[in-house]
Amino acid sequence: MSFFDILHLALRNLRQAKLRAILTTMGVIVGVAVIVTMVSFGLGLQSNMLERFKALDLFNEIQVFGQGLSSLAGMERPGARDEGERRLRSRRATRILDDAGVKEIAAVPGVAYVEPSVNFPAYVRSNGKLLTQYVGGANIPNAATRFQHFAAGRMISAPTADEAVVSERFIRDFGYEKPADAIGKTLELLAPPGEKDDAEEEEETPNFFGIPLDDPGFDELSAVETRTFRIVGVLGTIKEGAGQGGLRGLMPSAGIYVPLAMAHSWTTQHRGPLGQVALALARQGGNLGAGQTEGYEVAVVRVADPAQLTEVRAKITELGFGSFSIVDEIDQIRTVFLIIDSVLGLLGGISLLVASFGIANTMIMSILERTREIGIMKAIGAEDREIKLIFFVEAAVIGVVGGVVGVLVAWGIDGLANRLAYRFILKPQGASFIDFFDLPPYLWLGAIVFALMVSILAALYPASRAARIDPVRALRHD
Amino acid sequence: MPALLAAQEVSKIYQMGSNSVTALDNVSLEIGEGEFVAIQGTSGSGKSTLLNMLGGLDHPTKGEVYFASRPLGPFTKKEMARYRRFSVGMIFQNFNLIPTMTARENVSLALAFGGLRGQQRRARSRELLARVGLGDRLEHKPSELSGGEQQRVAIARALANNPKVLLADEPTGNLDSIRAHELLALLREMVNQDSLTILMVTHDHELANSFADRIVFMKDGRVV
Ligand SMILES: Nc1ncnc2c1ncn2[C@@H]1O[C@H](COP(=O)(O)OP(=O)(O)OP(=O)(O)O)[C@@H](O)[C@H]1O
Ligand SMILES: [Mg+2]
Numbered sequence: 001m002s003f004f005d006i007l008h009l010a011l012r013n014l015r016q017a018k019l020r021a022i023l024t025t026m027g028v029i030v031g032v033a034v035i036v037t038m039v040s041f042g043l044g045l046q047s048n049m050l051e052r053f054k055a056l057d058l059f060n061e062i063q064v065f066g067q068g069l070s071s072l073a074g075m076e077r078p079g080a081r082d083e084g085e086r087r088l089r090s091r092r093a094t095r096i097l098d099d100a101g102v103k104e105i106a107a108v109p110g111v112a113y114v115e116p117s118v119n120f121p122a123y124v125r126s127n128g129k130l131l132t133q134y135v136g137g138a139n140i141p142n143a144a145t146r147f148q149h150f151a152a153g154r155m156i157s158a159p160t161a162d163e164a165v166v167s168e169r170f171i172r173d174f175g176y177e178k179p180a181d182a183i184g185k186t187l188e189l190l191a192p193p194g195e196k197d198d199a200e201e202e203e204e205t206p207n208f209f210g211i212p213l214d215d216p217g218f219d220e221l222s223a224v225e226t227r228t229f230r231i232v233g234v235l236g237t238i239k240e241g242a243g244q245g246g247l248r249g250l251m252p253s254a255g256i257y258v259p260l261a262m263a264h265s266w267t268t269q270h271r272g273p274l275g276q277v278a279l280a281l282a283r284q285g286g287n288l289g290a291g292q293t294e295g296y297e298v299a300v301v302r303v304a305d306p307a308q309l310t311e312v313r314a315k316i317t318e319l320g321f322g323s324f325s326i327v328d329e330i331d332q333i334r335t336v337f338l339i340i341d342s343v344l345g346l347l348g349g350i351s352l353l354v355a356s357f358g359i360a361n362t363m364i365m366s367i368l369e370r371t372r373e374i375g376i377m378k379a380i381g382a383e384d385r386e387i388k389l390i391f392f393v394e395a396a397v398i399g400v401v402g403g404v405v406g407v408l409v410a411w412g413i414d415g416l417a418n419r420l421a422y423r424f425i426l427k428p429q430g431a432s433f434i435d436f437f438d439l440p441p442y443l444w445l446g447a448i449v450f451a452l453m454v455s456i457l458a459a460l461y462p463a464s465r466a467a468r469i470d471p472v473r474a475l476r477h478d
Numbered sequence: 479m480p481a482l483l484a485a486q487e488v489s490k491i492y493q494m495g496s497n498s499v500t501a502l503d504n505v506s507l508e509i510g511e512g513e514f515v516a517i518q519g520t521s522g523s524g525k526s527t528l529l530n531m532l533g534g535l536d537h538p539t540k541g542e543v544y545f546a547s548r549p550l551g552p553f554t555k556k557e558m559a560r561y562r563r564f565s566v567g568m569i570f571q572n573f574n575l576i577p578t579m580t581a582r583e584n585v586s587l588a589l590a591f592g593g594l595r596g597q598q599r600r601a602r603s604r605e606l607l608a609r610v611g612l613g614d615r616l617e618h619k620p621s622e623l624s625g626g627e628q629q630r631v632a633i634a635r636a637l638a639n640n641p642k643v644l645l646a647d648e649p650t651g652n653l654d655s656i657r658a659h660e661l662l663a664l665l666r667e668m669v670n671q672d673s674l675t676i677l678m679v680t681h682d683h684e685l686a687n688s689f690a691d692r693i694v695f696m697k698d699g700r701v702v
Binding site: 002016372373381385471 | 555562638
């Protein structure tokens with residue numbers, strides 16, 4: 001008997017009890033639809049989240065640490081509190097992250113660029129107001145995503161330009177009507193007069209910015225140093241979707257960005273009391289030589305291709321720097337999502353399990369009804385194997401049809417839910433369409449295969465029972 | 479002439495709780511190739527039971543059945559199925575056609591088990607049904623056929639895979655004497671032309687006398 005004959009017989013059996021077959025298949029449809037909808041929601045949640053991280057430049061950036069002043073000064077770190085912190089500590093730096101180090105990192109294959117992170121608070125005056133602001137240093141030119149959207153103006157033109165880019169928040173805080181109003185205006189960074197440290201004597205270009213470093217007769221009370229920048233650009237805040245809130249990449253955000261070199265020299269010239277103590281201790285202990293500067297605390301390394309991130313990071317560790325990358329956390333997030341997806345899938349799996357009882361029940365009913373027919377088939381020469389196959393194929397048809405329709409139903413539910421969410425939640429908030437579900441081929445194909453397997457499993461007992469039917473007794477049966 | 483089909487001291491005892499029913503009691507029987515043998519006996523004398531043993535549907539409690547000198551006892555389930563499929567054809571007392579299938583589908587099912595496909599199967603089922611005079615009843619279901627017509631569908635099905643032996647349990651039971659005559663003439667012709675071997679249960683002594691080579695009498699599970 002060919003497979004086609006078996007299929008034909010199986011379909012004939014199903015057709016003979018159409019309603020029962022449909023109801024049984026319905027159980028499978030519900031089970032598969034629940035599994036696929038739930039898991040596709042979990043996957044959608046995950047991919048939306050990862051997508052957001054990606055848009056935030058979190059996948060192609062590594063934070064690199066040099067040996068900081070505090071550790072150079074011989075300060076102990078408190079013990080690691082948990083696994084995560086221990087992991088971070090194992091990436092501790094063994095050398096100072098200075099310009100030479102930055103160059104070495106930039107030379108690592110796969111590195112797009114390295115941007116030392118300089119970020120400090122300062123009193124800032126602009127538009128007649130005085131406020132504390134965070135000031136960040138920016139490499140010029142700069143390819144980071146956070147410098148791609150401007151509400152007004154443009155990026156700082158040159159590494160040595162006395163230009164600044166500000167955030168939209170800055171515009172509001174300093175009372176500008178709209179971003180465009182601030183373009184061309186100035187802002188002043190204020191610092192106490194004459195503050196500097198020993199290292200500055202070694203600085204290659206101590207007067208580079210025209211600050212009177214060695215003015216002896218300085219009256220502390222009468223003057224503050226000011227440094228004036230022209231505002232050339234206002235960064236746009238992204239309103240919706242990925243990047244909401246302004247954070248971009250691993251670089252700390254600031255209200256004002258000035259060229260990196262200026263920001264860096266500012267921090268070395270105007271360090272707070274803590275920094276001065278640490279520097280003095282580092283020098284005393286000999287960890288920081290007379291000719292050495294303490295370099296940058298942190299730099300952000302951007303890799304050209306996220307796939308190279310791990311490799312680049314390993315090289316950076318080899319170079320003796322500490323590093324941090326969100327990808328570590330992503331792995332953890334993935335694990336969490338795997339658990340979530342498994343739980344969701346399990347819920348669906350339970351409904352499919354219920355459906356499998358339905359299949360087994362239908363098969364047994366059908367065997368009871370067809371005892372005589374099965375007996376006849378055996379009497380005219382059907383093998384046990386063939387009788388079994390008929391029932392397996394019957395169950396497989398229920399499983400595959402249920403699986404395919406179930407996937408289609410889930411797909412419909414996903415689409416409908418997306419549309420409803422957009423119509424009633426996102427659109428009123430002015431947000432754009434988001435696909436909350438992710439229905440990759442492996443999910444729907446897997447669901448169909450799973451439904452098929454469950455169905456065949458459910459037919460295992462009924463089929464062997466059918467094969468065991470004694471023809472003599474079955475033929476007496478009416 | 480060696481026997482094609484033989485029963486050797488076959489007993490069949492049905493255990494019904496505490497008491498047992500001896501349906502067959504030490505039956506020995508030999509049927510040669512090309513022989514047309516009739517079995518006669520009272521109701522309950524074990525005729526159908528004997529046919530089931532010979533047809534490989536059931537195993538004897540004691541004794542052995544031989545087909546072409548080979549004992550059926552050691553056959554595996556699969557070999558037994560093949561034996562039923564290719565070596566013997568059975569016509570049951572109550573036809574045992576599948577009620578949801580047409581005459582042609584009933585015959586085709588047996589052909590399908592025999593491994594015949596597509597066009598060949600269609601041609602062969604038509605030919606078989608035409609031979610028993612049902613060429614114009616191909617698409618009728620058993621419920622749409624008379625008793626005699628159903629009987630003939632059962633014969634066509636039994637002959638589907640060219641068996642050596644035909645085991646027929648009262649094939650004329652539902653037929654009037656003219657139809658019964660025609661049917662037996664057809665069977666006789668098959669024995670003569672195709673050297674088919676037939677073992678037929680019948681109540682009709684006159685028919686058995688005029689068509690069978692030999693008549694075996696049974697009583698209370700024994701051959702007498
Ligand atoms: N499965 C069974 N269980 C118990 N007893 C059985 C079974 N099958 C047959 N018998 C008994 O065996 C005996 C022989 O039965 P069998 O059907 O062979 O008779 P028969 O000669 O074909 O009768 P009939 O001419 O009425 O068809 C009967 O007494 C019957 O009750
Ligand atoms: Mg009988």
